Amino acid sequence: MASEQNPLGLLGIEFTEFASPDSDFMHKVFIDFGFSLLKKAKNKDILYYKQNDINFLLNKGREGFSAEFAKSHGPAICSMGWRVEDAQFAFDTAVERGAKPAEPAGTDMPYPAIYGIGDSLIYFIDTFGADNNIYATDFEDLDEPVITQEKGFMEVDHLTNNVYKGTMEHWANFYKNIFGFTEVRYFDISGVQTALVSYALRSPDGSFCIPINEGKGNDKNQIDEYLNEYNGPGVQHLAFRTRDIVASLDAMEGTSIECLDIIPEYYDTIFDKLPQVTEDRERIKHHQILVDGDESGYLLQIFTKNLFGPIFIEIIQRKNNLGFGEGNFKALFESIERDQMRRGVL
Numbered sequence: 350m351a352s353e354q355n356p357l358g359l360l361g362i363e364f365t366e367f368a369s370p371d372s373d374f375m376h377k378v379f380i381d382f383g384f385s386l387l388k389k390a391k392n393k394d395i396l397y398y399k400q401n402d403i404n405f406l407l408n409k410g411r412e413g414f415s416a417e418f419a420k421s422h423g424p425a426i427c428s429m430g431w432r433v434e435d436a437q438f439a440f441d442t443a444v445e446r447g448a449k450p451a452e453p454a455g456t457d458m459p460y461p462a463i464y465g466i467g468d469s470l471i472y473f474i475d476t477f478g479a480d481n482n483i484y485a486t487d488f489e490d491l492d493e494p495v496i497t498q499e500k501g502f503m504e505v506d507h508l509t510n511n512v513y514k515g516t517m518e519h520w521a522n523f524y525k526n527i528f529g530f531t532e533v534r535y536f537d538i539s540g541v542q543t544a545l546v547s548y549a550l551r552s553p554d555g556s557f558c559i560p561i562n563e564g565k566g567n568d569k570n571q572i573d574e575y576l577n578e579y580n581g582p583g584v585q586h587l588a589f590r591t592r593d594i595v596a597s598l599d600a601m602e603g604t605s606i607e608c609l610d611i612i613p614e615y616y617d618t619i620f621d622k623l624p625q626v627t628e629d630r631e632r633i634k635h636h637q638i639l640v641d642g643d644e645s646g647y648l649l650q651i652f653t654k655n656l657f658g659p660i661f662i663e664i665i666q667r668k669n670n671l672g673f674g675e676g677n678f679k680a681l682f683e684s685i686e687r688d689q690m691r692r693g694v695l
Contacts, residue, residue: 351434355529355553357442358434362505362557363474363483364404365587366395368415369424369657375407378656381604382589383500388488393457397488402504403589404484413457414470424657426584428462428470429508436461436473446527459487466510466520467583501597502589506665507558507673511575511585517563520582521548529553536675537565545572549673560673574689575659586652588663594649595628597664598636607654609684611637623647639677646670650677654688
């Protein structure tokens, strides 16, 4: 139920909607990640992909909100659907708490919505689950669905926002004041040539997090590169949670998905720092997986190279650890800088 701590009755993420001038490429990437294409919206050119509790919508429409969003941003995450107990109540309460409402005529789907990061949309969805959901009522089966072998991705662990310098607090307050998100951690991260600060928030129901990144120092850092290419703030990456990252990456070998490289020296000491790691260490090295943790637990994570414009995917496995891989920030940052150098950004 909605409460002082969870004023909108937020219950998690229902879907992520993508739009792109090249929807065929996005389709291929979704398939390579192990998503199955199952349905199409009844009255719109919107495709529905699924893997466990991750739902993707690919909007192929040439008119409407998503099409205009893609014209402005290129390949984009143009909206998300967030689960709530009562969609109309959540919408009304969000507007009362300062959110900007989206007019129904200006959206592509028939659900109450407000404007979020970078004028993307957040839809409120109150029909979800196995027996009663929007895909059963508002979508229809495809004559030729594309059924794909899953890669073990269970749910969206977190989604990261990139924002302009000086606006991180504004967006943190947006999530805190309207939805009831709470602060988890604050980071100040530096590589060799670039830096950023990050403010991580957790949803009031505890189901997902939103770190907010702001560039620091020169304008060639990864955040400003994103903002320039994306033409504004938005979702930088989604993190897929898996129960077995090695098996997931084994299953992805031979696909189009490329991950950032980690210098071999990283593995000289990491297992001395974290001797409790039980996964095959040679497979961890083979896939260049990052490892972080403490005495209570650890996590394993890896990041793809940019996939859709400046947007990428993180894959994460948690073993009694709720962190974000703080111990890996330096190695990750240097890996991103090497990728920027290869692409001529630095």
